[in-house]
Each structure stands twice: as C-alpha cells, then as structure tokens.
Amino acid sequence: MHFIPEALDTYVVNHTEKEPELLEQLTRETYQKILQPRMLSGPYQGRVLSMLSKLINPKNILEIGTYTGYSALCIAEGMQKDGELHTIDINEELEDFQRKYFDLSPYGHQIHQHIGNATEIIPNLAMKFDLVFIDADKPNYPTYFDIIIDKMNPGGVILSDNVLWSGKVIEDVKKDDLSTKALLAYNKMLVDDNRIETVLLPIRDGLTISRVL
Secondary structure (H helix, E strand, C coil): CCCCCHHHHHHHHHCCCCCCHHHHHHHHHHHHHCCCHHHCCCHHHHHHHHHHHHHHCCCEEEEECCCCCHHHHHHHCCCCCCCEEEEEECCHHHHHHHHHHHHHCCCHHHEEEEECCHHHHHHHCCCCEEEEEECCCHHHHHHHHHHHHHHEEEEEEEEEECCCHHHHHHCCCCCCCHHHHHHHHHHHHHHHCCCEEEEEECCCCCEEEEEEC
16 A cells, blocks of 8 residues: 555655566566465565665574565575575465575575474574564464564564555454454554564555564
C-alpha cells in the first residue's frame, strides 16, 4: 500500500539504487512459476534491506520466511566475508528454486537453507545473530521474537516485515482475523520491551527495526 501519493512514491523509487540483475531474473521467474508472487519484498524494499544490512555488516544472519529467496539475497549483500545466513521456510517445494538463485549469487556457499517449523529449528542453531529478518506467518511473530531475543548479540538488529498489514492495524479487527490480532500484540510487544529500542517505518507494508541493547 502507498502511504504517500503514488506520484511521490514513484519519485522515491526512481531515486533509489536499482536492484541487481539477478534479482530482476528471480522476480520474473517467481511471477511466471510461483503462487502468490506479491510475497516478494520487491526492488524498493529490497534495496532498503540491503542498505540496512550493509550498515550493520552482520556476521551471522537469520531469516524466518524464505519464499523464493529474494530478501535473503538482499540482506546477504551486507554480510561479512566469513559470515553465514540461515534461512528457514516451511515450504519444501521452493527449496530447489531458492538454491538455484543462491548458487548464482556470490553468497551461495554462505547461505544455509532449513525446511520445517522455525520454532523447532531456531533453538538448534548453535550461534548468536547480528541480524534477523522476520517475514513469515503473522500469528507466530510474537513466538518468533521470544525465541530469537536471547540468541541476539548486543547491538544486533531484528527486522520485522508487514507490521502494518495493509492498514488493518488501525481498523476494527474481525473476530477470526488472527494475523491482525497477532501483529497488534507484536507491535505493542516490541515498543514495550526494554531489551530493545524500536522504530516502525511506513515502508511498503510496514517494516520495524528493533536494536538489541
């Protein structure tokens, strides 16, 4: 959704770094072959993720929600040369699609795929993280935060996507709308937690940056 006039949004996009050619190819193939291609981060938000990662310069990165691998490749751009990116997705059917693009990138040997339930996989990752990107099933956002907060290095950053949920966070919530209810609880959790400092940005569908103190 657009939080500023569309013409101004277009100006912003036109004056932002362009996405790499490999990501253009990934986007085209996602739209051609994969269901729900709107789940892609997209070129503008992808450049935001890339810039944040480059500023953080993380050694260890965790991504919850891989989809076709677009956002993983964006945040990998800021990863240290000896770093690792662990990305988790529940959908095993996308594993080969992801791996093809990971291996076409300079970061393929640093990206580790995990297929399954993130709440079961994360506790078994024997490392602490400098950057985490959460972009998976919304009802589990609070659970993911509780699992990862103690696996963060001091000064580490948690990025949370879709936290405005097409504006539903300021509308009357339907009784069966579990995703919006979870995001409302999650957004409050982040701003109230004294272990982090948080800023919510109205970028695309909402992106929260939380820095671990």
